[in-house]
Amino acid sequence: MTEMPVLHARNVSMKFGEALVLDNVDVEFYAGRVYGVVGENGAGKSTLMRILSGFLQPISGQIHFEGKQTVLNPQRAKHLGIVLVPQELNLVEPLRVYENIFLGDEPVKHILIDRKAMIDRSSEIIKSLDVQIDPAEPVEKLSTGKKQMVEIMKALSRNVKILIMDEPTASLSEDETNKLFETVRKLRDSGIAVIFVSHRLKEIIQIADELVVLRDGKKVYQGDLSNFSEAQIAEMMVGRKMSEIYPEKPTIEEKTVFEVQNLSSTDGKIKDVSFALKNGEILGFYGLVGAGRTELMQTIIGIRKLSSGEIFVDGKPTVIKSVKEAMKNGIVYLPEERKLAGLVLNFEVFKNTTLMALDKISKIFTKPKVEVERFEYYRKSFDIRVRSPYQITRTLSGGNQQKLVLSKLVETGAKIFMLDEPTRGVDINSRYQIYKIISELASKKLASFIVISSDLPEIIGLCNRVIVMRDGEVVGEATGDGINEANLIYLALGFSVSQDDETRE
Amino acid sequence: MHLRDILSKYGILFALIVLVLIAGILSPAFLKVENITNIFWQTSYIGIIAVGMTFIMIGGGIDLSVGSFAALMGALAIQTVNALGDTTSSVILSILITIAVGALLGAGSGLLVTKGRIPPFVVTLGAMAIYRSLVLNFANGGVYMSRSSKYSSIGMMRVLGLPVPMIVFLIYVVVASIILERTKFGRYVYAIGANETAALYSAINVDRIRTATYVIGGISVSISAVLLSSMMSSVSSSSTGNGFELDAIAAAVIGGTSLSGGRGTILGTFLGALVLGVINNMLVMLNVAVYLQGLVKGLIIISAVFIQNLRTND
Numbered sequence: 001m002t003e004m005p006v007l008h009a010r011n012v013s014m015k016f017g018e019a020l021v022l023d024n025v026d027v028e029f030y031a032g033r034v035y036g037v038v039g040e041n042g043a044g045k046s047t048l049m050r051i052l053s054g055f056l057q058p059i060s061g062q063i064h065f066e067g068k069q070t071v072l073n074p075q076r077a078k079h080l081g082i083v084l085v086p087q088e089l090n091l092v093e094p095l096r097v098y099e100n101i102f103l104g105d106e107p108v109k110h111i112l113i114d115r116k117a118m119i120d121r122s123s124e125i126i127k128s129l130d131v132q133i134d135p136a137e138p139v140e141k142l143s144t145g146k147k148q149m150v151e152i153m154k155a156l157s158r159n160v161k162i163l164i165m166d167e168p169t170a171s172l173s174e175d176e177t178n179k180l181f182e183t184v185r186k187l188r189d190s191g192i193a194v195i196f197v198s199h200r201l202k203e204i205i206q207i208a209d210e211l212v213v214l215r216d217g218k219k220v221y222q223g224d225l226s227n228f229s230e231a232q233i234a235e236m237m238v239g240r241k242m243s244e245i246y247p248e249k250p251t252i253e254e255k256t257v258f259e260v261q262n263l264s265s266t267d268g269k270i271k272d273v274s275f276a277l278k279n280g281e282i283l284g285f286y287g288l289v290g291a292g293r294t295e296l297m298q299t300i301i302g303i304r305k306l307s308s309g310e311i312f313v314d315g316k317p318t319v320i321k322s323v324k325e326a327m328k329n330g331i332v333y334l335p336e337e338r339k340l341a342g343l344v345l346n347f348e349v350f351k352n353t354t355l356m357a358l359d360k361i362s363k364i365f366t367k368p369k370v371e372v373e374r375f376e377y378y379r380k381s382f383d384i385r386v387r388s389p390y391q392i393t394r395t396l397s398g399g400n401q402q403k404l405v406l407s408k409l410v411e412t413g414a415k416i417f418m419l420d421e422p423t424r425g426v427d428i429n430s431r432y433q434i435y436k437i438i439s440e441l442a443s444k445k446l447a448s449f450i451v452i453s454s455d456l457p458e459i460i461g462l463c464n465r466v467i468v469m470r471d472g473e474v475v476g477e478a479t480g481d482g483i484n485e486a487n488l489i490y491l492a493l494g495f496s497v498s499q500d501d502e503t504r505e
Numbered sequence: 506m507h508l509r510d511i512l513s514k515y516g517i518l519f520a521l522i523v524l525v526l527i528a529g530i531l532s533p534a535f536l537k538v539e540n541i542t543n544i545f546w547q548t549s550y551i552g553i554i555a556v557g558m559t560f561i562m563i564g565g566g567i568d569l570s571v572g573s574f575a576a577l578m579g580a581l582a583i584q585t586v587n588a589l590g591d592t593t594s595s596v597i598l599s600i601l602i603t604i605a606v607g608a609l610l611g612a613g614s615g616l617l618v619t620k621g622r623i624p625p626f627v628v629t630l631g632a633m634a635i636y637r638s639l640v641l642n643f644a645n646g647g648v649y650m651s652r653s654s655k656y657s658s659i660g661m662m663r664v665l666g667l668p669v670p671m672i673v674f675l676i677y678v679v680v681a682s683i684i685l686e687r688t689k690f691g692r693y694v695y696a697i698g699a700n701e702t703a704a705l706y707s708a709i710n711v712d713r714i715r716t717a718t719y720v721i722g723g724i725s726v727s728i729s730a731v732l733l734s735s736m737m738s739s740v741s742s743s744s745t746g747n748g749f750e751l752d753a754i755a756a757a758v759i760g761g762t763s764l765s766g767g768r769g770t771i772l773g774t775f776l777g778a779l780v781l782g783v784i785n786n787m788l789v790m791l792n793v794a795v796y797l798q799g800l801v802k803g804l805i806i807i808s809a810v811f812i813q814n815l816r817t818n819d
């Protein structure tokens with residue numbers, strides 16, 4: 001090609017302490033193309049993205065922008081039009097949507113901040129993405145998916161030449177993802193280079209013009225992807241053949257271990273929900289973002305107040321007013337936002353594993369040795385990639401953080417797991433491992449699972465039965481062959497036409 | 506390790522050593538055993554309070570009331586002994602009562618912060634005004650004098666040649682650092698300060714743990730108040746405890762405790778308190794004008810936080 005790349009990372013290497021995280025990576029990005037970047041958790045994707053946007057300095061190698069070597073820092077990158085949407089949300093929660101969009105870049109009129117301009121511009125961007133967000137709403141009130149959209153809007157409000165998005169779709173609904181993709185295509189057609197990191201290989205195939213595969217810090221492939229299947233891409237990432245990703249579904253016992261009857265919450269987000277969970281069952285909860293699935297689980301574990309309804313554990317009526325009481329009854333919950341609610345980021349990793357189960361390990365004094373052993377157990381069985389048990393949690397890659405939260409829950413010895421988006425941001429290989437963990441615990445009848453997921457293939461591949469929610473209510477249920485994409489989407493959207501003959505047992 | 510990692514991890518120890526060396530060079534009398542003992546002694550009052558403050562701050566709170574709180578507890582101890590008579594058992598009883606009341610008042614602040622959802626800054630600022638006004642009111646602005654020689658003797662007593670306050674301080678530091686760094690409770694204190702939401706989702710009773718840090722704060726203030734009031738044989742309703750909150754917070758911060766919670770150690774606070782003590786002592790020995798001592802202290806606090814930030818910013 002005679003054309004020159006807009007951005008070229010030349011033989012870039014990066015180390016954190018002793019660990020070589022990027023090893024002589026050489027990638028080029030041309031204007032008007034979409035690049036899909038894939039790799040296992042910890043492969044170095046986020047690190048590369050942060051280098052490309054000036055937030056990290058490589059230990060060796062150079063960055064060339066439009067053919068000229070340059071040293072990037074965040075200001076310089078911004079000036080050049082390189083914008084990063086980071087993997088972990090980075091919003092100021094109490095500030096309004098438009099304030100967040102323009103944070104650090106506020107339009108000014110006669111030395112004062114021009115609020116009107118901010119609101120107008122925000123509304124335009126919101127409209128172009130075709131989402132339902134009030135620009136004046138404080139960000140903390142938004143769902144995770146919407147927050148992610150705000151993060152993207154923040155990028156779009158800048159003057160972009162190169163748009164880098166690190167797993168932007170991890171918390172988006174199908175619908176939001178599609179809208180984002182439309183925008184991405186528009187941007188590409190207007191000559192912007194888009195770099196897009198995702199663990200959802202289907203999306204990569206859908207949106208990317210070119211594929212970049214990282215493995216253990218090395219670039220193992222860059223080029224065309226039109227001939228690749230998901231499985232082939234996965235194999236490149238992992239470096240070996242991948243077997244079937246979903247394990248066999250466990251058989252269920254008749255015994256009901258957990259039941260909810262006519263549950264409503266005081267804030268009206270949950271309306272008269274009833275369901276039962278059988279021993280060894282994996283019960284999926286599907287619905288559009290905002291359907292109330294997260295709120296339902298939070299009500300069950302006592303974080304939200306219930307106004308009416310009853311909960312039965314092993315057939316016994318049980319009152320749960322706090323997470324602790326839930327745990328005592330063998331129920332644990334994996335929150336959707338791991339950074340905000342799942343982990344203490346400045347703890348050494350092993351301390352997160354044992355945080356909920358310290359009572360089991362010790363009466364008064366902590367026992368770091370035992371705790372480290374417990375962590376080592378999960379490090380092996382969950383394949384958590386860390387340099388040492390004393391590594392600070394913040395420095396783990398996203399997927400490994402997720403496995404760490406999971407280890408914390410399993411360590412409690414709970415019998416009922418409520419997992420809210422358990423594989424968000426988790427690579428295909430680790431995902432397989434997580435499914436295996438879930439399915440093993442369920443098959444051995446050691447635990448039963450409620451899995452909230454917006455990832456349809458996951459719900460379909462993993463669950464014995466799926467309950468669909470809409471606007472805080474249960475609107476349908478699917479088992480067996482009824483668990484298919486079309487049916488679940490219909491139910492979630494509210495077309496309950498064929499429900500009777502297809503989904504009822 | 507990078508230089509700045511080393512600086513931020515052991516910086517406080519270096520600072521202390523450098524300060525001691527400078528002081529020793531400028532004034533050889535500084536290094537005399539008696540002077541060093543004196544520094545420990547003088548530091549112990551603030552030091553004990555700073556230890557309690559460390560718990561509160563790591564748990565994500567702050568206590569601005571400690572100065573007038575100490576005056577109130579000192580006054581309470583003195584008045585109780587005066588009422589009960591000059592016997593060993595009445596002295597012991599009074600001390601226990603004082604500590605119990607301190608714990609209760611601490612629990613009060615803690616409950617207002619947690620259950621009342623009032624920011625700690627506001628609660629303890631209010632408490633500061635309330636305690637001072639009570640102390641002033643009952644003494645009519647004057648002084649609480651101890652009539653018990655037994656009580657007064659504690660503060661000046663020496664065991665194995667070491668002043669009692671210093672011994673209490675050292676023991677307190679050891680016990681507190683075991684509680685904070687070796688127990689489940691301590692782990693939870695760090696967790697609620699570093700990420701309250703995650704702690705909540707991890708089945709930790711956030712409110713109870715946070716309230717407990719204020720109870721420890723109250724106990725610390727009471728112990729310090731007993732030592733101080735018995736040493737002085739009195740409590741001045743207008744001046745005892747003035748500025749304690751600043752020194753206690755400063756000691757914690759210099760020692761690496763984060764103002765936003767989740768980070769800090771007792772050993773750090775201990776060293777931080779000693780740094781302050783050494784500076785005070787040095788300034789006195791070098792005849793620096795009393796009025797300028799605040800300037801030096803202020804500069805030191807600011808540089809301490811600056812060094813901390815070197816680490817957190819990357």
Ligand SMILES: Nc1ncnc2c1ncn2[C@@H]1O[C@H](COP(=O)(O)OP(=O)(O)OP(=O)(O)O)[C@@H](O)[C@H]1O
Pocket residue numbers: 016017021039040041042043044045046047048087385386395396397398399400425427
């Ligand atoms: N600040 C840091 N200090 C130490 N190690 C780090 C730091 N940041 C990242 N790492 C390590 O570098 C490696 C690569 O991390 P990176 O976040 O780039 O992975 P990733 O490919 O984005 O993974 P994921 O898919 O899980 O997001 C990981 O092993 C991680 O633990």
Ligand SMILES: [Mg+2]
Pocket residue numbers: 045046047087166397398
């Ligand atoms: Mg990443």
